[in-house]
Amino acid sequence: MRVEKCYFCSAPVYPGHGTVFVRNDSKQFRFCTAKCNKMFKKKKNPRKIKWTKAYRKAHGKELTCDASLEFEKRRNEPVKYDRKLMQDTVKAVKKISAIRQKREAHHILSRLAVSKEVQKRADLWEVDTNLKIVQAPAVQDERLKAVVKQKLNEFKEKKKLDQQQKRIKVGRGKVEIQQSEDELSEDEQMVTASEEMVVN
Amino acid sequence: MAKRKGHRGGKGKGAKKKNSCGVKTPAHYLKTKFETKVLHMDQIHENFKPENVAALVADPSLDDNLPGAGQNYCLHCDRHMINREALTSHLKSKKHKQQVKKLKDAPFTQKEAEAAAGLGTYVRPKDLDKVPEFESVRGADKRIPVEQAME
Numbered sequence: 390m391r392v393e394k395c396y397f398c399s400a401p402v403y404p405g406h407g408t409v410f411v412r413n414d415s416k417q418f419r420f421c422t423a424k425c426n427k428m429f430k431k432k433k434n435p436r437k438i439k440w441t442k443a444y445r446k447a448h449g450k451e452l453t454c455d456a457s458l459e460f461e462k463r464r465n466e467p468v469k470y471d472r473k474l475m476q477d478t479v480k481a482v483k484k485i486s487a488i489r490q491k492r493e494a495h496h497i498l499s500r501l502a503v504s505k506e507v508q509k510r511a512d513l514w515e516v517d518t519n520l521k522i523v524q525a526p527a528v529q530d531e532r533l534k535a536v537v538k539q540k541l542n543e544f545k546e547k548k549k550l551d552q553q554q555k556r557i558k559v560g561r562g563k564v565e566i567q568q569s570e571d572e573l574s575e576d577e578q579m580v581t582a583s584e585e586m587v588v589n
Numbered sequence: 590m591a592k593r594k595g596h597r598g599g600k601g602k603g604a605k606k607k608n609s610c611g612v613k614t615p616a617h618y619l620k621t622k623f624e625t626k627v628l629h630m631d632q633i634h635e636n637f638k639p640e641n642v643a644a645l646v647a648d649p650s651l652d653d654n655l656p657g658a659g660q661n662y663c664l665h666c667d668r669h670m671i672n673r674e675a676l677t678s679h680l681k682s683k684k685h686k687q688q689v690k691k692l693k694d695a696p697f698t699q700k701e702a703e704a705a706a707g708l709g710t711y712v713r714p715k716d717l718d719k720v721p722e723f724e725s726v727r728g729a730d731k732r733i734p735v736e737q738a739m740e
Contacts, residue, residue, distance in 0.1 A: 395702065396699055399702045432630060436694070436697065442702075446705045459709055
């Protein structure tokens with residue numbers, strides 16, 4: 390009695406569920422549902438079908454390389470029943486799966502955290518430009534506006550730094566790119582100068 | 590599913606058939622279009638191995654049940670052509686080129702599915718840089734030309 394993995398989507402296939410297709414070359418293909426079976430017959434590549442585990446791992450959506458993943462393995466050698474071993478295994482399984490779930494969750498949250506920064510910047514810009522729609526300029530809090538502007542500038546500076554870092558990485562040893570970097574910085578100076586003029 | 594003859598009104602002249610009886614829907618043709626190709630992608634990759642290439646392309650045995658006696662076989666598409674000209678025109682066709690492009694993907698295995706499920710580290714297998722072509726090793730058409738057979 391074993392819980393298999395579906396060939397197509399990597400879902401668990403419990404006893405009494407799914408189908409097995411045995412091909413002429415004696416290879417077995419287990420499917421959790423008819424959905425996966427039909428995809429297989431249509432010769433779809435699981436790595437390209439968005440909802441399969443293979444896609445998620447291949448595209449870095451989920452944790453792929455971790456020590457906590459090395460514990461679960463297909464072990465083909467049966468072990469003589471030992472009560473103590475069984476108890477210890479069950480304890481270990483619970484602990485390891487708890488750790489693994491935490492790590493997987495962390496991986497996903499850190500992946501999604503990037504969008505939070507983008508959203509934050511967008512929200513700050515929204516407040517900065519469109520506050521006058523909601524509040525009359527006379528009523529607006531100057532300190533709040535200053536804080537919003539300062540935070541926006543922080544984002545801008547950070548982006549500039551990141552871009553410079555990228556250019557340095559690409560342009561090591563190439564003189565042309567360094568020259569263009571100077572030109573761009575001149576443009577940026579012009580932009581910031583014009584901004585200052587507008588503000589004044 | 591055929592209606593029972595009682596509901597049909599008998600088997601003879603009284604029998605009424607459903608309008609769509611005997612008509613194959615487009616879904617049926619789509620299904621058979623994809624399923625008539627017998628080999629899966631990983632089986633085709635298996636056929637790229639030298640021993641299988643020898644048996645299929647380099648030195649195939651004459652088999653009268655196959656089109657072209659099995660002498661003009663496209664390894665990528667798993668298709669037998671009727672003669673060498675048909676094969677050469679097939680190799681230039683869009684369908685063949687699309688199939689070659691599809692074969693660039695590394696074959697998917699049960700092991701990879703299990704790794705994706707969480708049994709160990711998942712490493713995405715590398716796609717092939719270049720799909721091998723077999724025209725350089727293809728053997729000549731072994732069938733006796735018609736002129737010779739007439740003699």
